[in-house]
Amino acid sequence: MRSHTQYLWFNTVNKQEFINITMQVEEILKKSCIKEGLCLVNAMHITSSIFINDDESGLHKDFSLWLERLAPFGKDKYQHNLTGEGNADAHLKRTIMGREAVVAVTQGKLDFGPWEQIFYGEFDGQRRKRVLVKIIGE
Amino acid sequence: MRSHTQYLWFNTVNKQEFINITMQVEEILKKSCIKEGLCLVNAMHITSSIFINDDESGLHKDFSLWLERLAPFGKDKYQHNLTGEGNADAHLKRTIMGREAVVAVTQGKLDFGPWEQIFYGEFDGQRRKRVLVKIIGE
Amino acid sequence: MRSHTQYLWFNTVNKQEFINITMQVEEILKKSCIKEGLCLVNAMHITSSIFINDDESGLHKDFSLWLERLAPFGKDKYQHNLTGEGNADAHLKRTIMGREAVVAVTQGKLDFGPWEQIFYGEFDGQRRKRVLVKIIGE
Numbered sequence: 001m002r003s004h005t006q007y008l009w010f011n012t013v014n015k016q017e018f019i020n021i022t023m024q025v026e027e028i029l030k031k032s033c034i035k036e037g038l039c040l041v042n043a044m045h046i047t048s049s050i051f052i053n054d055d056e057s058g059l060h061k062d063f064s065l066w067l068e069r070l071a072p073f074g075k076d077k078y079q080h081n082l083t084g085e086g087n088a089d090a091h092l093k094r095t096i097m098g099r100e101a102v103v104a105v106t107q108g109k110l111d112f113g114p115w116e117q118i119f120y121g122e123f124d125g126q127r128r129k130r131v132l133v134k135i136i137g138e
Numbered sequence: 139m140r141s142h143t144q145y146l147w148f149n150t151v152n153k154q155e156f157i158n159i160t161m162q163v164e165e166i167l168k169k170s171c172i173k174e175g176l177c178l179v180n181a182m183h184i185t186s187s188i189f190i191n192d193d194e195s196g197l198h199k200d201f202s203l204w205l206e207r208l209a210p211f212g213k214d215k216y217q218h219n220l221t222g223e224g225n226a227d228a229h230l231k232r233t234i235m236g237r238e239a240v241v242a243v244t245q246g247k248l249d250f251g252p253w254e255q256i257f258y259g260e261f262d263g264q265r266r267k268r269v270l271v272k273i274i275g276e
Numbered sequence: 277m278r279s280h281t282q283y284l285w286f287n288t289v290n291k292q293e294f295i296n297i298t299m300q301v302e303e304i305l306k307k308s309c310i311k312e313g314l315c316l317v318n319a320m321h322i323t324s325s326i327f328i329n330d331d332e333s334g335l336h337k338d339f340s341l342w343l344e345r346l347a348p349f350g351k352d353k354y355q356h357n358l359t360g361e362g363n364a365d366a367h368l369k370r371t372i373m374g375r376e377a378v379v380a381v382t383q384g385k386l387d388f389g390p391w392e393q394i395f396y397g398e399f400d401g402q403r404r405k406r407v408l409v410k411i412i413g414e
């Protein structure tokens with residue numbers, strides 16, 4: 001069994017952003033030389049997400065508005081914010097969108113359907129954060 | 139390390155359906171001859187889900203009504219639908235239910251608790267879609 | 277490839293609880309002697325969760341209140357409860373929080389960001405339930 005580990009760093013301009021990282025993950029996979037296996041991609045911070053969906057800007061706006069409705073921002077709305085933080089909503093938003101994606105590696109490629117793309121979802125940005133890519137297989 | 143990859147196709151009668159695929163995944167596992175490892179099952183389309191829960195029809199109706207409340211259908215409700223699509227709600231519903239399940243393989247079996255069953259969740263059906271089953275181990 | 281499988285049992289005092297199990301998973305990892313690989317942690321019951329987030333009690337109260345708003349308890353609110361069960365809301369809450377976490381193992385450690393902690397989320401407790409930890413790698 002082989003394994004390959006790499007980290008991606010992000011420091012977003014905005015508090016909330018969705019960034020397509022599919023190509024970066026594909027490059028890491030190529031470097032790993034693994035042909036058959038599993039690729040884990042996960043946010044290493046608890047106010048950001050990795051998720052797989054469509055690269056369509058209208059949909060991303062829908063995601064933002066929807067998450068704001070399900071888990072609205074608000075300094076006074078959450079007990080977590082009594083600790084001095086203001087990002088409780090970001091913890092909830094990331095919970096909806098998910099921490100990680102596990103992707104099959106088949107014949108040296110991410111084994112994706114026609115529209116699957118990997119996104120980094122930032123909900124409390126403007127600071128340096130990491131994503132882990134770990135591939136195991138042969 | 140061994141690996142085994144197989145695809146399941148679905149073309150649902152209704153726009154929304156939950157289909158128990160546990161037996162199909164078990165058969166694929168048997169064919170793989172893998173005794174210890176991990177089994178990834180994921181939707182390859184971004185308006186459908188794989189999730190693990192109870193095979194109880196009342197609960198499935200509850201899931202449907204609940205998802206409709208959290209992410210209602212509506213041609214005019216979403217920016218994604220300005221692209222000509224009408225399925226933005228299906229992208230959101232699938233996000234709640236999840237893209238994938240990772241299941242342990244122990245002594246040649248899916249290592250499940252008493253009520254765990256794997257479901258394909260379709261939110262924009264009536265067309266051909268795929269699910270990937272990838273097992274790695276020994 | 278090596279693999280290691282272990283089960284954790286829980287019987288919570290309250291119907292709903294969040295329990296930090298990071299140290300228990302780290303001990304299982306140490307016992308496995310696996311240095312590079314993947315660690316799957318999943319609830320084996322369909323009204324409980326494994327999720328990764330911050331170990332901060334205010335945030336946990338926020339999670340509880342938020343889940344109650346998204347998927348309120350109510351004997352008469354759900355069709356699943358016509359089967360004699362009263363826990364339909366727990367199935368929905370667990371769906372939001374997730375069934376499983378997959379964690380990278382790097383140099384013999386859970387490859388975590390600064391605040392990542394693994395939690396068992398119980399939504400229908402006061403009875404014995406299991407969590408599975410499966411590690412594969414080398």
